[in-house]
Amino acid sequence: MATDIAAVFEQYSIVLYKYALRLSQDMFVAQDVTAEVFAKMMAIGCMPRTNLRAYLFQAAYHQYLNYYRAIRRLAPLELYSPLEDPTESPALKLERQEFVVERATRFAWLVSVIKANLTPTQRHVIMLRLMEGYTPAETARTLGLSYQRVKTTQKRGLVRLGKVLGIEIALPRRKRWN
Numbered sequence: 001m002a003t004d005i006a007a008v009f010e011q012y013s014i015v016l017y018k019y020a021l022r023l024s025q026d027m028f029v030a031q032d033v034t035a036e037v038f039a040k041m042m043a044i045g046c047m048p049r050t051n052l053r054a055y056l057f058q059a060a061y062h063q064y065l066n067y068y069r070a071i072r073r074l075a076p077l078e079l080y081s082p083l084e085d086p087t088e089s090p091a092l093k094l095e096r097q098e099f100v101v102e103r104a105t106r107f108a109w110l111v112s113v114i115k116a117n118l119t120p121t122q123r124h125v126i127m128l129r130l131m132e133g134y135t136p137a138e139t140a141r142t143l144g145l146s147y148q149r150v151k152t153t154q155k156r157g158l159v160r161l162g163k164v165l166g167i168e169i170a171l172p173r174r175k176r177w178n
Helices: 002-024 027-044 052-071 090-117 120-131 136-143 147-165
Strands: none
Touching: 002 027, 002 052, 002 120, 027 052, 052 136, 090 120, 090 147, 120 136, 120 147, 136 147
C-alpha cells in the first residue's frame, strides 16, 4: 500500500502543490496543504476506488479551507527571485526585479478579483482551465462535473469576470458546419 501511495505522490504532488499555491498565494501554506493531503491518505491506509485525481484536488481544496478557517486571514503574496547571476549588470538586475514584482502583483490582483467575484465552482473551473491548462474533459473529471457544465460554468465565469473588470473577454465561438 505504501508503494501505491508513493507512486501517487510522485505523480500528483507537484500538480497539487501548484493548485494549492494558486489558492493560498503562499509557498509554505501550499507545501503544508500538499503534505497534509498525502499524510491523511497514509493515515487512512487506502486509496479511493473512483477518480483519484478528483479526490486529491477536492482533498487539497478542503485542506486549504480548513487552514484558512483556522487562521482567518489571507496569506500575503511572497516574491521569490531566481538564483542571481553574478555577471548581470545592476541595471538589468533592477529591470528584471521590477518585471517580476509587476507580474506577481498583477497576478495576485487577478487572483483576488477571481476569489472575490466568482462562485466557488466558477473559480475552480477558471483556475483549472486557464491557470493550470486543463482541458474541459480533465476539469470535468477532476471536479466531478459534466463536460457541458464545465463549459457553461467557464463561459459564465468569464462573462462575470469581464463585467467586473470592465472589459469584454473574447469567448471562443462554436464551429458551425456549412
